[in-house]
Amino acid sequence: MPTPGTPLPPSLIPDCTKPEAHRAAYRSAKANDAIFVCIARQGSGWKVELDAFSSSGPTIPDEAVAVLQFAVEALVSAGTVTQANIAPDYISIWALKSERQAREIAAAFHAAMQGLRQLYIVLPTPHRRA
Incomplete structure (x- = not known):
């Protein structure tokens, strides 16, 4: 199992269909x-879900x-997905054609959310500037 706080590779993204x-x-x-x-099977397609509320980060x-x-x-413009919802701490993407595609997209967004959050943590705040 990867170290907590590190992005998961596609093969370790859990299938949460049940x-x-x-x-x-x-x-x-x-x-x-x-x-x-x-990821989760949804009808004939697959769904990706990410939720940063599960962690205590900013x-x-x-x-x-x-x-x-x-x-x-x-992804929507390219027709890869049909719908998506995105908020500061939550992403839901659905109607992906295959499990493999869902895993790859889930892993990429997980890495992006982790990386963007880590970058934000190390950036100086306006209060720290001289």
């Missing part, structure tokens, strides 16, 4: 103070959310 799997994966993310990520800033929003819009 509600009990979703609950267990979310509890595990909370226990490890990690951003929750999963809220992802609006500037970083704009980057994630751009990526989501590119």
Whole structure:
């Protein structure tokens, strides 16, 4: 298992199609103070879900959310996904055609959320500037 706070590779993204799997994966993310990520079969397609509320890190800033929003819009425009919801600490993307594609997209967004949050943590705040 990767160190808490590190992005998961596609092969380790949990399949939370069953509600009990979703609950267990979310509890595990909370226990490890990690951003929750999963995939789930939804009808004939797949869904990706990320939730930063499972960890105690800072809220992802609006500037970083704009980057994630751009990526989501590119997926929708390309027809890779049909719908998505994005908020500062939550992303839901659905109607992906395959499990493999869902895993790859989930891993990429998980890495992006982790990285953007880490970058925000190390940036100086306006109060620290001279």
